[in-house]
Amino acid sequence: MGNFEYLKPRDYEELLEIKDKLLKNGILFAGGSNLMVYIKEKSIREGTLLDISGLEELKGINTQNGSITIGAGETITSIMESPIINEKVTFFSESLHDFANPLIRNKATVGGNIGDSSPVADTAPILLILDSSILLESKGANREIPLNEFFTGPRKNILKENEVIKRFTFPVPVGGKGIYLKFGLRKGTSIAVTSVALWLSTRDNHFEEVKIALGGVAPTPIRAKHAEEAIKGEKIDLTKLKTLCKELDRDMSPISDVRGSAEYRREVTINLLEKAIRKCLGAEE
Amino acid sequence: MEKKLYDITLNVNDTIVTGKVKAETSLLDFLREHNFIEVKKGCDKGDCGACTVLIDGKATVSCLTLALQAQGKKIYTLKSLGSWEKLHPLQEAFVKFEALQCGFCTPGMLMSAKALIDKNPNPTREEIREAISGNLCRCTGYQKIVDAIEYVTKGDHSEN
């Protein structure tokens, strides 16, 4: 049976203290939309639930010097509704309409979503193409690393046992277009079968900046570096688009599960990238 | 073994409710044990929305909310919405349009609808569907639910 305790740290300093002492027994509990399920399914059976939902230090969406920071404790709804995100990274707030449903969005946090590190975490592909960094803090130490280096496997990451995700930082994207295409088995709440985030800019009828992130086709959310390299600098020719997108094969390693076969994931992801590029170019469907 | 219990004080429908809970007790279980049986348990995993309540004005699933986390917040269940003598316009509309059949999803559905019209007094039908997309209904096909909510937002039916 479950053997849990509950603690609500008075402030951020106390949180770091406690986490340093309890290590992996201190479970960071923000929205709880994933954790409560694990507790009920008994995949987590014990620990101290550290209620961080009210900590101001983990909140805040700010912009300064061409960068945007999002506190790990911000809910999905608050990111969706943030004037800063809506104005400067519109495709981010638009993409979140596909994140579960409003009831979950009102409690789930971006820190929780990234910390859970599912290969289909919905905020991951967007943060990856934004070249976001993630700030990890512990008592007396901190490190800011590219988000790309954070995930190590399905539900695995480099977070140390005494560390807390503090915030995400990325430069305001300019001069291009971004989009997130999530593909699930129904329009309502669904786990992505595959998802593609794309940031694209063009110059002189050639692809200039190309950033592609994928969810659901590898052990972690990934940047599709091979495909990016192949497409960058290429002339824009819609008839050759499919061939370029097939370069994703060198980045993906999908598996088969109850939601879809590996082969299907492969094909659809390539098609989704093509769709995403067409949309960013404003081309006809 | 003896579980550790915590004292808890919650503000539900503008009344103070106290009790003892385990660390992992959900708000849903606490509410149902304290006679708020209008908050329904359909799946206990956040998939169906039958347990939807308002917490500081935001609709969310109480099965995935720690009871202890809900302290210091204003929680509203369906019982806060209207009374036999005076139904809330949403409740009137649900009856008028028959936006319910078995009624089991209705408490949660009305809470999501309330949160929507408080925030967005003039939603499109698309926006209504989005707002209730976390509340599963197996009886109605949602058609009359959308009709009822739209009806409340058109003309002077909304209440503050």
Next chain:
Amino acid sequence: MKTKVDIIGTRADGLDEKDKVLGNVVYADDFVLPNMLYAKVFRSTRPSAKIKRLDVSKARALKGVACVLTADDVPFNESISNVVGQTTEVGLLEAKHQVLAKDRVRYYGEPIALIAAESLDIAEEALELIEVEYEDLPAVFDPEEAMKPSAPKIHGDNNVIARWKLRKGDVEEGFKKADVIVENTYRTPRQEHAHIEPEAGVSWIDDMGVINIRLATQVIEHYRDVAAVLGLPQSRVRIIGTIIGGGFGGKEDVTVEVFLGLLTWKTKRPVKLTYTREEMGYGRQKRHPYILKYKTGATKDGKLVAMEAEIISDAGAYVYLSPWVLLYSTVHSTGPYYIPNVKVDSYSVLTNNIMTSAFRGFGAMQVALAYESQMDELARALDMDPLEFRKKNFLKRGSETANYQRIESEVLLEEAAKKALELLGEKSKGTSTKKIGRGFACSWQSYGRMTYLHDTASAWVSLEMDGSAVVRCGIPDLGGGQRESLRQIAAQVLGLKLDEVHVISTDSQVTPLAGTVTATRALFMSGNAVKLASENVREIIVTKAAEMLDVEKEKIELYDKTVYNRENPNKSIPLVNVIKECAKEGKMPQNLATFKAPFTDPITTDVIKDPVFADFTFSAQAAEVEVDTETGEVRLLKFAAAHDIGQAINRKRAEGQIEGGAAQGIGYALMEDYIEENGIPQTWNLTQYLIPTSKDLPELQSYILESKSGKGPFGAKGIGEPAITATAPAIVNAIRDAIDVRITHIPATPERVFWALRNKEKTE
């Protein structure tokens, strides 16, 4: 100005809806009793195994556990029931069901032990203390494999537990006359009821020693099953039904009542049992998956000449209602069409998969995918408009079906199809990657149970001294307004306002038994029973009033608690005065009436040659889809349904049934699939098993036709099940129109559609 009550067919608000929107209704899991225990069910985690060792001692010893029961603790653990209508030619004649598994488990999730404890936490802890050792036995998961003599046997020595046939004319000769022949194999999935309220109930022993069970059930007659298991007289068990939070057939078989009866009988204390959503997944019956092999032929002027089909259903590990579901399928397998030469062979086969049983549609729904896909393809092969082709073959009043039954009601299929298509409006525009398509499907679905079951329903109606009325009727309320319809009917006949009629229902010892709320029979049966009883009460009043007013009975009208002469409305008496006079003579205005459905003789051979159903509801549904050729995703853009329901009792509720049924049919067509791999469940909760959300459904348009030719009250038919029958084929036909590919295996998930498109491209 006095008038008649005219409440049939209106949009009157249901009186219980106010309680529902206020959150006042108490559902099964909301009940709490003093000194109550909490129950849990220990279930098998193997699909086919011997139970080598079962040790519940540690669970029994846990502090707070009141009892742990295994098969040995159940007085009559096994029940044998005759599989109805089967001849000696095929397989098992007797179906065995057991309360708790003894020695052997046959499906993942099969109940092995029951626990009752002081709290749910303790009960859950006790579950983990039960020790079991399995020895895997050979298993079979494919029904076609299971039909082979070499297959492992689930029960007895034959896995085929039901078989039906249609034989009419000579199909060989028929096919010779055909100018076009279409042959296809269709597959349909296991569908989960996914009602939002879990199975739940509470039980206690009252001061008369009667075991009371209060639960969400579609069948209060299950008190007989509980009594049989406990070895008690049937009068010692009482079932009180609660307002059900959705059933659709999922609360039709025994759910928690036998377990509750057992635990209360053993502990002498109140007990509560509520299933988790996961248990609802792997522990409860599903809709039968079907394999349908169809061959249909037509002449070049569009007349159907022959149909041959082989239909196989997966009955899961226990028989339950499989033979009856198969019977429905067989009778409905031709579709609502006249076909002179028919040969159908249907089989229901046991496997080590999850049990399958009743679900809205009850077998008539799976065959609709096959027959309407066939009709669509034949029209294409003949280069004929799909509605024109169907018109040449629709059944009419007086037509004879393939089981030699004459259609007695009007058949408004052409009107329904035209209306459904018209409601789709202007065609949406597609793009190069998003193809638009439209399709429709016609269907028939019986209402009322099989006539050889001699179905009856009883109801009591009485007038109080002040002229208000009480209706007592056992029929449970599924949320479809079954109770409200009875109120409306009594009010109509007795000339009362709706809130002057009170309905008490669903108590096996207090309300006359009206049978199940299944088989689209509730309105037909209980509605007719209440109408009959109300009319009998009216007769008592009218007879006395005729005396008092000195006028012929036929001229008397009842309205608003006044009894008057229709030809001279000023000659009137207050209803209460008439009642007083009746009471003085000891002739109370009350009546217990029993309505009998048409009775036929039992089927004695496996070839169905006699009427099986009282009547059918004829329907048409139309859909417009958008198919994304890059992902295979099918989006339903528009949907319309037209049904001849005979006479609407309440228009809003009828629409609600149509919309709700369509929503379930849309899920069935596009996303619902309860998957098991080698008997191990893969989709056991609502995260993996997907039902439509508000974002997955378009505006659902419904249209009601009223031929007034039904056998229900005021000429009504039924709508509960007919609402779902035509949906999947309408969508599949629309997909065919959009991308020129026929999906024969539903749900038409994006992946299935994607590969079907890919295969088509390859062969071009």
